[in-house]
Amino acid sequence: xDLTQLLNGIALGSLLMILSxxxxxxxxxxxxxxxxxxxxxxxxxxIAYSVAQQVSFWAALIAAPLVLAALGAVLELVxxxxxxxxxxxxxxLVTFGLAMIIERVIVIIWGERTLSVDAPPGLTGTTxxxxxxxxxxxxxxxxxxxxxxxxLVYWLRKSRVGLHIRAASHDVETSAILGINxxxxxxxxxxxxxxxxxxxxxxxxxYVSVHPAMGVAILIQVLIxxxxxxxxxxxxxxxxxxxxxxxxxxxxIWAPSLSVLIPYAALVVVLLWRPQGLAGKRA
Amino acid sequence: MKCTRSTFIIxxxxxxxxxxACGSPxxxxxxxxxxxxxxxxxxxPPSSGALAQFGQDAYAAWQxxxxxxxxxxxxxGRKVEIIKMDTDATPATTLRAAREAVNQxxxxxxxxxxxxxxxxxxxxxxxxxxxxxxxxxGKDDALTGKDCNANAFRVVQSxxxxxxxxxxxxxxxxxxxxxxxxxxYSTGHTSAKVFKAAADKGGKKMGIEQFAPLNTTDFGSxxxxxxxxxxxxxxxxxxxxxxxxxxxxMAQFNLxxxxxxxxxxxxxxxxxxxxxxxxxxxxxxxxxxDVNSDExxxxxxxxxxxxxxxxxxxxxxxxxxxxxxxTLFEGVRKAGSADPEKVKEALNxxxxxxxxxxxxxxxxxxxxxxPSYLGQVVKDDKGTAGLGWxxxxxxxxxxxxxxxxxxxxx
Numbered sequence: 011x012d013l014t015q016l017l018n019g020i021a022l023g024s025l026l027m028i029l030s031x032x033x034x035x036x037x038x039x040x041x042x043x044x045x046x047x048x049x050x051x052x053x054x055x056x057i058a059y060s061v062a063q064q065v066s067f068w069a070a071l072i073a074a075p076l077v078l079a080a081l082g083a084v085l086e087l088v089x090x091x092x093x094x095x096x097x098x099x100x101x102x103l104v105t106f107g108l109a110m111i112i113e114r115v116i117v118i119i120w121g122e123r124t125l126s127v128d129a130p131p132g133l134t135g136t137t138x139x140x141x142x143x144x145x146x147x148x149x150x151x152x153x154x155x156x157x158x159x160x161x162l163v164y165w166l167r168k169s170r171v172g173l174h175i176r177a178a179s180h181d182v183e184t185s186a187i188l189g190i191n192x193x194x195x196x197x198x199x200x201x202x203x204x205x206x207x208x209x210x211x212x213x214x215x216x217y218v219s220v221h222p223a224m225g226v227a228i229l230i231q232v233l234i235x236x237x238x239x240x241x242x243x244x245x246x247x248x249x250x251x252x253x254x255x256x257x258x259x260x261x262x263i264w265a266p267s268l269s270v271l272i273p274y275a276a277l278v279v280v281l282l283w284r285p286q287g288l289a290g291k292r293a
Numbered sequence: 294m295k296c297t298r299s300t301f302i303i304x305x306x307x308x309x310x311x312x313x314a315c316g317s318p319x320x321x322x323x324x325x326x327x328x329x330x331x332x333x334x335x336x337x338p339p340s341s342g343a344l345a346q347f348g349q350d351a352y353a354a355w356q357x358x359x360x361x362x363x364x365x366x367x368x369x370g371r372k373v374e375i376i377k378m379d380t381d382a383t384p385a386t387t388l389r390a391a392r393e394a395v396n397q398x399x400x401x402x403x404x405x406x407x408x409x410x411x412x413x414x415x416x417x418x419x420x421x422x423x424x425x426x427x428x429x430x431g432k433d434d435a436l437t438g439k440d441c442n443a444n445a446f447r448v449v450q451s452x453x454x455x456x457x458x459x460x461x462x463x464x465x466x467x468x469x470x471x472x473x474x475x476x477x478y479s480t481g482h483t484s485a486k487v488f489k490a491a492a493d494k495g496g497k498k499m500g501i502e503q504f505a506p507l508n509t510t511d512f513g514s515x516x517x518x519x520x521x522x523x524x525x526x527x528x529x530x531x532x533x534x535x536x537x538x539x540x541x542x543m544a545q546f547n548l549x550x551x552x553x554x555x556x557x558x559x560x561x562x563x564x565x566x567x568x569x570x571x572x573x574x575x576x577x578x579x580x581x582x583d584v585n586s587d588e589x590x591x592x593x594x595x596x597x598x599x600x601x602x603x604x605x606x607x608x609x610x611x612x613x614x615x616x617x618x619x620t621l622f623e624g625v626r627k628a629g630s631a632d633p634e635k636v637k638e639a640l641n642x643x644x645x646x647x648x649x650x651x652x653x654x655x656x657x658x659x660x661x662x663x664p665s666y667l668g669q670v671v672k673d674d675k676g677t678a679g680l681g682w683x684x685x686x687x688x689x690x691x692x693x694x695x696x697x698x699x700x701x702x703x
Binding site for chain 1: 346
């Protein structure tokens with residue numbers, strides 16, 4: 011595999027990494043399998059499309075995560091918090107319904123047709139990486155994802171809020187007894203998780219095509235990434251997202267017809283070999 | 294609340310089933326009272342999912358045709374009534390909608406069905422339903438081959454007809470060596486096979502041939518391989534959202550500059566012009582309908598459509614569904630009846646003037662014999678998003694249709 015193909019795998023892995031880390035954060039703290047995460051990603055891409063049309067792609071990179079963070083706050087305050095003592099299958103189904111609502115709203119606003127967003131000026135061409143020409147925009151995606159991964163992990167490990175998030179993810183009741191405001195932490199986590207979905211959608215907009223089915227298409231992959239990583243583990247989700255991106259790219263080179271099966275095969279292998287996921291702890 | 298990992302996994306796997314099974318089976322028909330003389334047509338296009346925009350346009354074309362003929366007094370006095378049904382483009386939902394339309398709403402004719410898979414399932418049920426289907430969208434060869442049916446009439450060109458038109462026009466394109474990038478689906482493989490035969494006949498050489506699974510979003514690995522090829526022409530069969538992603542990523546990798554000629558099959562079309570923009574100027578593609586055709590009926594149709602749609606001109610989905618409606622109306626007119634059996638008989642080998650010129654519904658396999666084109670995307674102020682088509686080659690319908698498939702017995 012040459013350098014270009016490796017970079018292709020890292021670029022795809024970067025998108026999966028950002029998206030799955032948000033989902034893993036929400037699951038880790040709220041215990042919610044957020045089936046609306048794909049729809050949030052799609053909403054991010056559509057918002058990015060409009061903001062990029064009206065202002066610029068760089069404005070979209072800020073605006074879409076902010077709008078999605080606000081949407082995340084609504085999700086937390088209206089649904090997740092009120093449903094926190096309900097069976098998580100029920101909550102999961104509620105998020106599934108939310109995904110359908112979000113998709114419909116998007117179709118009403120933007121229509122059914124496939125849209126596309128141009129890469130920002132200056133990043134439309136290629137850049138030479140060790141002698142290989144590679145799309146500059148994909149390098150930006152990789153750079154943002156890696157910076158985000160490092161920043162997020164550092165923040166979770168070193169900051170006081172990060173400590174509270176890790177504590178609440180481990181045991182909500184004990185954290186509350188110890189004085190951590192779990193509701194506030196949850197609100198923050200769901201907002202960040204949704205914002206990450208918005209960021210992934212924005213970065214994906216010039217990368218793939220923007221269409222109403224894009225959320226559904228990636229949701230299964232992201233759910234698999236989170237399970238492989240160890241449900242609730244942010245680091246595990248990031249690792250699994252990157253690994254799956256590279257594996258899928260390799261698969262597309264060596265066995266294109268079978269590459270769609272790679273996420274499912276990886277899921278089966280990891281669950282047989284390490285049922286708790288790559289970074290999960292045994293229950 | 295603490296959840297177990299197994300719950301997460303079960304939920305994650307369950308959602309794929311839910312996503313696949315989810316449809317929208319509700320009907321939007323108006324359920325008028327039965328009228329023996331009315332020509333009742335159930336139009337069943339997708340109203341949700343990625344094909345919904347095409348579905349909306351297909352319905353608009355049928356309704357436009359019905360309004361037009363009704364305004365002129367109907368077909369020999371018979372009014373046309375459109376009964377709109379909803380589907381999500383899955384065979385099960387479409388069949389359910391077709392049964393409801395025929396059994397409860399008294400529809401005798403069906404149009405607007407989108408995919409070849411739906412048509413395949415519908416064809417098998419048509420005789421039991423006692424209804425006729427007019428296919429303006431499903432191009433799979435099997436629909437006039439092993440899956441043909443006496444009650445099913447295909448108005449749109451088959452995949453092979455379109456590919457034969459492209460193959461005929463290949464000599465007009467300059468590239469000497471061709472790479473193939475196609476979807477890993479029957480359309481992709483059939484198109485690649487026909488293309489290679491035509492290229493071989495025309496003395497062209499072949500380079501890389503690769504297939505990407507349907508719904509591929511990242512073409513990076515495929516494009517990286519194409520960049521290493523020496524070919525000067527690219528034949529690409531990627532459509533819908535896949536096609537948009539492929540074209541955009543081609544631009545990001547500067548792949549378009551590597552090839553002198555890019556030839557798409559079902560890759561670039563009017564609904565995608567806005568999304569693809571100027572990147573596709575100079576791309577070549579098959580074209581089923583020529584909006585600029587000087588056929589008198591076409592000129593009238595384009596003018597009337599534009600007047601009713603804020604100046605927007607019809608594209609292939611609209612035109613092919615309008616032509617489907619015209620085919621039905623011609624059948625009813627010749628039969629002098631709205632009885633499906635009589636209309637079926639009347640349509641066999643019927644020749645009539647249409648927006649595509651003089652066309653014939655071939656009795657042997659119920660394929661409409663009509664021309665197909667090879668076009669090049671050019672800048673056009675009157676076109677969608679400032680883009681339009683220059684016709685490079687017009688292929689004769691009878692030539693590209695070839696002989697009826699021996700697999701089809703009506």
